[in-house]
Amino acid sequence: xxxxxxxxxxxxxxxxxxxxxxxxxxxxxxxxxxxxxxxxxxxxxxxxxxxxxxxxxxxxxxxxxxxxxxxxxxxxxxxxxxxxxxxxxxxxxxxxxxxxxxxxxxxxxxxxxxxxxxxxxxxxxxxxxxxxxxxxxxxxxxxxxxxxxxxxxxxxxxxxxxxxxxxxxxxxxxxxxxxxxxxxxxxxxxxxxxxxxxxxxxxxxxxxxxxxxxxxxxxxxxxxxxxxxxxxxxxxxxxxxxxxxxxxxxxxxxxxxxxxxxxxxxxxxxxxxxxxxxxxxxxxxxxxxxxxxxxxxxxxxxxxxxxxxxxx
Numbered sequence: 001x002x003x004x005x006x007x008x009x010x011x012x013x014x015x016x017x018x019x020x021x022x023x024x025x026x027x028x029x030x031x032x033x034x035x036x037x038x039x040x041x042x043x044x045x046x047x048x049x050x051x052x053x054x055x056x057x058x059x060x061x062x063x064x065x066x067x068x069x070x071x072x073x074x075x076x077x078x079x080x081x082x083x084x085x086x087x088x089x090x091x092x093x094x095x096x097x098x099x100x101x102x103x104x105x106x107x108x109x110x111x112x113x114x115x116x117x118x119x120x121x122x123x124x125x126x127x128x129x130x131x132x133x134x135x136x137x138x139x140x141x142x143x144x145x146x147x148x149x150x151x152x153x154x155x156x157x158x159x160x161x162x163x164x165x166x167x168x169x170x171x172x173x174x175x176x177x178x179x180x181x182x183x184x185x186x187x188x189x190x191x192x193x194x195x196x197x198x199x200x201x202x203x204x205x206x207x208x209x210x211x212x213x214x215x216x217x218x219x220x221x222x223x224x225x226x227x228x229x230x231x232x233x234x235x236x237x238x239x240x241x242x243x244x245x246x247x248x249x250x251x252x253x254x255x256x257x258x259x260x261x262x263x264x265x266x267x268x269x270x271x272x273x274x275x276x277x278x279x280x281x282x283x284x285x286x287x288x289x290x291x292x293x294x295x296x297x298x299x300x301x302x303x304x305x306x307x308x309x310x311x312x
Contacts (some may be wrong), residue, residue, distance in 0.1 A: 003054045017091055017126040018175050020164050022113035023047075025119075028076035030144035031067075032085035033091065037127040038139065039066045039183050041157045045120030050074040051143055054260055056158065062149025062157060065184045067143045077120065109167045123160055125179040134259075137187075145190050156182040184291050201256075204248035213245060213253060221261050222284040262298055264310075266289060269307040276303045 017035075023045075031038070040049070042059045047066055050056040052072045056079040059065055067073055074083055085101065086094050093101040160178045163171070191198040205211040212234050217225065229240040229254055243252045261283040266278045280291035288303075295303050 016176055016179055018110055018164055018179065019124045019129060020111045021115060021122045022111065022118040024115045024118040025077040026081045026307045027080055027114060028074060028083045029082040030074045032072045032086055034070035034089055034127045035128055039125045040065045041123040042123040043123060043161050045156065047120055048076050048124060049077050049144060050076060050079050054143065056182045057144060064147050066144055066145040066186060068138060071143060077253060091127045109165045111147055123164060133223050147186050147189050156185060207248055209236055210245050210248045213241060217257050217260060221264060222282060225257060262295055265295060266306060269303055
């Protein structure tokens with residue numbers, strides 16, 4: 001598993017909020033749901049994403065945007081259009097003056113809007129869960145990422161547009177996986193663009209030595225790794241690996257492994273049947289006490305406190 005896959009391996013999309021919007025100007029929707037990550041794909045027409053701070057960005061046909069929460073933003077036909085709907089946490093909708101909108105105009109399966117003939121069609125997928133594994137990647141993203149259709153050729157947007165309106169058995173699982181695929185493909189395309197300022201640990205994956213070391217650590221976090229044993233697996237000396245890893249990733253191999261293990265542990269602890277002992281074994285700690293000590297030192301709370309807070 002690499003670091004990009006790690007974003008979705010913690011909570012992977014499960015019952016993610018997915019909606020197709022068909023819209024006729026003037027329209028404006030203020031998003032206040034504090035979701036950690038939202039993806040918006042423009043199937044047809046024009047839209048603007050207006051962050052709470054920063055410059056508004058136009059979204060043309062075929063463009064895909066990733067919005068990192070929890071800051072508010074607005075999606076509209078024009079930056080100057082005043083919001084008509086506010087979406088709060090839990091996808092609760094109100095008018096700007098606070099009146100509840102219990103029933104919005106339904107135009108079909110997972111479809112909402114103000115008219116079937118609207119010139120703009122947007123697909124929105126919202127990840128509502130916070131996961132520790134993805135924090136390293138989320139922290140590297142700006143508030144808004146846009147990948148234009150002209151810069152890549154992907155069948156995923158048309159495929160999601162086709163599947164989102166189906167109501168077949170197992171359709172939620174299909175949509176969750178399609179959303180995951182589109183998100184990862186968009187992130188990968190954006191990080192590969194010149195000037196995208198991809199984080200050092202992402203760029204390090206292309207290095208023949210450090211990239212192999214990262215994949216080994218991600219795939220086998222429970223093994224009792226040392227710099228020497230990791231160097232042996234990558235075919236270089238201990239000194240070479242330590243120097244090269246630190247220069248490209250920004251921290252020594254064992255420090256990186258510790259953070260990765262604790263991130264995995266934080267997500268595994270969310271599972272209902274998980275025990276601290278079982279999680280400790282899965283991520284490479286010899287005992288529940290060892291995991292608890294490391295977890296509290298780095299995160300300020302014990303694994304049990306973290307689990308209670310996450311489930312709450």
